[in-house]
Amino acid sequence: MPRMSRHTINFLKGMAFLSPWLVGVLVFTTIPIGLSLYYSFCNYPLVQPPVFVGWHNYHYMIHDRVFWISLNNTLLYALMSLPMGMVIALALALLLNANIRGLSLYRTIIFLPSLIPLVASAMLWLWMYNSKLGLINITLRSLGIAHPPPWLTSTHWAMPALVLMSFWSLGNTVVIYLAGLQDVPRELYEAADLDGANLPRKIWHVTLPSISPVIFFNLIMGIIGSLQTFTQPFIMTQGGPIRSTYLYTMYLYDNAFTFLRMGYASALAWVQLLLVLALTALAFWTSRYWVHYQGR
Amino acid sequence: MTRHLKHPKPIIAGQLDAGAPTRSGQKRRWRRYLRMAVSTSMALAAALVLAFGPRGVVKAPPHTTVVEYWEKWNGTEGHQMAEIVNDFNRTVGRRDHIFVRYISTSSIDQKTLTAIAAGVPPDIAGLWNETLSQFAALGCLKRLGAMAKSYGITAASYLPVYWRGCHYHGHLYALVSTPAAVALLYNKAIFQADAARLRAAGLNPNRPPRTLKELDRYAHALTIVSPGGQILQAGFVPMTSWYLGDLWMWFGGHVWNAQTHKFTLTSPAVVRSFQWIRKYSQWLGPQAINSFQSGEGNFDSPENPFLAGQEVMEMQGPWMANYIYNFAPHMSTLRWPKSAELKLPLSQRYQNYSWAFAPFPSAVPGLKDVSYCSFDCLCIPRGAKHPRSAFAFIAYVNQQPVMEKLCALHGKNSPLAQVSRNFLLHNKNPYIGVFEKLAASPNARSFPPVPIGPQLKAELGITAERVGLLKDTPRHALAMAQARLQRLYDAFHAMQLRRQAITGAGRGYNP
Known part of the structure; x- marks a missing residue:
């Protein structure tokens, strides 16, 4: 051998x-x-053998009204939650980066909600959004707003309510920003001070360019996360009222496990992947204009 | 600039331990002891829990056939079904060497389906009637006709509506575990409190509405709206009903024609039912309805809108009696405690309640005792390892005394043709007779046997919402839903035929 x-x-x-x-x-x-x-090229009800149907599922998608509704809802959700979420997380990180008393306590408070399981937080927010007994509307009423919104039962307010709720668990993003902020060289701030820059200018010209790779990372993760949002609307609104919060992943899930159309659900999943890829590629393409890496 | 650090003093080996113990050394030792004590006690506690703690799976006796039974119920209803399982294991099971293992699980239909696809299904699955046709059409379930016959369970044993509901294309695929029927639940106390208003409207506060027109008048008289347009007390609001998408049944409508394989959502009776929903939204305003719905508390809590006095009339099933007793006991013990009341004749027992059930009025003159009869059912999935033993348990549940025990515990009516006097007279729900009457009525309806049942249910619900929130006209919304459903069904039907031709699979599908 x-x-x-x-x-x-x-x-x-x-x-x-x-x-x-x-x-x-x-x-x-x-x-x-x-x-x-x-x-994705088959008719496959999961409990019977798949039968090849060629491009039928993709062709069906083009004429499927609910597909477009769910895609539209998802893009709207991403468009509302992603930029606002990033700005709020960055603002919180900037505040938490300041040298103030009780900093660790504030950091813990901001991070804590992201440790709560999504289902538990969705149940909690269901109560928060209750128009009669919920904390939000009680507060709004005490501020003099006689008719606060019926958050989850209105076609106009249900989506903003979900977006608002998504800001509650920004802890992870804040921590990543915070790590980036602490890596910004102090000399740059000292130089900016010598040039007479005020705080907004320092943030715009020093902080943001320095942490642009971190912003870029959070943007990519945010795109992927927001296009995959499922748990909160699934528990809180079941996609309603009138499919106004029916997101893409919910439609995918329903097709796979409720309507037993696994072939169509697979096609939906591949379209979702292509969408995420396209948006990520777009973000990468634009990054050359606004992301600055140290040492380059 | 280079910083010159002082050379640190060298540490001689053993120097720290030598001589008298320092304060910090003592502290460190205490900390070590404390850490050891905490970790030892935690390990001990974990070991004790592992050794003597509760067991997730009940051990089956040796030399028995273990029947895996997956059921959707948890909490009280789950415990009550587990009680029936224990009864079986103690009696018939011991005699025939069968042991039923009850496993409570959420999303029962999805989990059963994936288990069937994976080839490891349970022996019994507790499904809903609305998914039965879908499962049967895809060949997921065993046909039970022959086994049922061998146990003497025939059409004569059952109320027709439930027996029909257990079939798909002429084959029996399930037997009922607990059934339900839908009736009108109304708050007698509020009827009395608002008697003057009812009388002023020419209505009788001592009885429920008997026709749909009368229901509308009661609803108008009992609804209180604030000057700002908020609903403070709703007489009746169709939009809050669980059965919003099923209201066409009370209009004599049909959404599916099994002969022609066509949906009939745009038929006049169905359109009329959706126009009725719209009428309420036009009266109260979609904003006010939105606000009212959004302010409702959890169903299984004292904030339930009926228990909180926010809704005077509702469409409900018989289980509500249990919920009222659990979350607002004062509504069911006006004069006597429960134990004393159960011994009284029915006519007296009614006085103990500030609520009552009555048939939900129909829109069609002469069409009496209409009800939607849904049910939970026991099925044997395709590929189950012990179908005969599994059916022994299903047949046991379908014996009259066992069925009555389970239904009484769940607060539901019985699906069987024979009902004991005791079940009717001493039931925790004194109005159980209303549900028995409704279920036995020729106008009792079950869910249409459509293989795309979940899609039908979803589309009906969304269409009702569109109409109820005045986003669309009934005719247009129903036409849209019908087109979508028909397209889905035609595709399903064509595919099943093609699959049969290619693979021979889908034998359960019998177009």
């Missing part, structure tokens, strides 16, 4: 150590992704 070279033995040992991960990726990620691509 020929002796294996030391290099081969090392390679095999390495592969043996890697094998749990490799098997995991293959079985739980690569194969399902491949299968979902195949199923």
Whole structure:
């Protein structure tokens, strides 16, 4: 039997150590992704064998009114929650970066909501949005607003209510901004001070360019996250009223597990992936104009 | 500038431990002891919980067939079903060496479906009637006709509406675990408190409305709106009903023609039912209805709008009696405590309640005792390992005394043709007779046997919302829903036929 070279033995040992991960990726990620691509060209009710139908699912999507409604709702949600969420998170991070008393307490308070499970926070916000007994409307009434909005039952207010709620769990984003802010070289601020820059100018000309890679990272994560939002509307509004909060992932889920149209759901998932890819690519393309990396 | 640090004093090995213990050394030792004590006690507690703590899975006795039973109920209703399972395991199960393992799970239909697809289904699944046709059409369920016959369970054993509901294309796919019927729940106390207003409107405060027109008049008389347009007390609001998408049943309508395989959402009776919903929204205003709905508390809480006195009349099922007793006991114990009341004749028992049930009035003259009869059912999924043993349990649940025990515990009517006097007279819900009468009526209706049932339910609900919030006219909204549903059904139907031709699968589908 020929002796294996030391290099081969090392390679095999390495592969043996890697094998749990490799098997995991293959079985739980690569194969399902491949299968979902195949199923997207099939009629597949999950409990019966798939039948190949070519581009039918994608063609159906074009004429599917509910597909467009859910896509429109999702883009609207992303458009409302992402920029506002990023601005609020950055503002909070700037405040938490200041040298004030009780800083750790404030940081804990801001971060704490992001540790609460999504289902629990959705249940909590259901109560907050109750038009009679909810904290928000009680506060609004005490401020003199006689008819505060019926948050979750109105087609006009249900989506803004979900967006507003999304700001509650910005803790993770704030922490990432905070880490970026603490990496901004102090010399740049000292130089800005010498040039007589005031606080807004320092933020605009020093802080934002310095943390632009962090902003970019949060933007990419935000795009992906907001296009995949599911739990909150699923629990709080079930997509209603009149599908005004029916998001893309909810339609995908309903098709897969309620309507038993796994083939169509797979096609929806691939369109979602392409959408996320396109938006991420767009963000990467624009990044050359506004993201500055140190040392470049 | 280079900083020159002083060379630190060298530490001699063992110097820290040598001599008298320092204060910081003592502190450190105490901290170490404390850490050890905390971690030891935590480990001990964990070991004790593991050894003697509650068990998630009940151990089956040796040499028995274990039947896995997945059910949607948790909480009180789950415990009550578990009680029936325990009864079975103690009696029939012990005799026939069958052990039923009850597993309470959420999203029962989705979990059952994925388990069937994976080839590891439970032996019994507790599904809803509204998904039964979908499951049956896709061949997910075993046909139970022959087994039912061998246990003497036939059409004669059941009330027709439930027996029909358990079938799909002439085959039996399920038997009922607990049924329900929908009736009018009304607050007798508010009827009396607002008697003057009712009388002024020419209405009788001592009885519920008997026709839909009368219901409208009662609703008008009992509704209180603030000067700002907020609904303070709603006589009746269709938009808050769980059965908003099923109201066409009370108008004599049909949404599905099984002969022609066509949806009939635009038929005059269905359109009229949606016009009726719209009429209420035009009267109260969609804003006020939105506000009212948004202010409702949780159903299973004292803030439930009926219990809080915000809604005077509602469409409800028989289970509401349990909820009222649990969350507003004062409404069910006006004169006697519960234990004393149960011994009294029915005519007296009614006096103990500030609420009552009556048939929900129909819109069509002469069409009496209309009700939507939904039910929870027991099915045997395709690929179940022990179908015969599973059916032994299903048949046990369908014995009259067992069924009556379960239905009485859940506060529901019985699906069986025979009902004991005891069940009617000494039920915790004194109005159970109303539901028995409704379920036995020739006008009792079940969910249409459509293989795309979930889509039908979703579209009907959304259409009703569109109409109720005045976003669309009934005719147009229904036409849109009909077009979408028909397209979905036609695609489903064509695909099932094609699948049959190609793979031979979908034998359960019988167009």
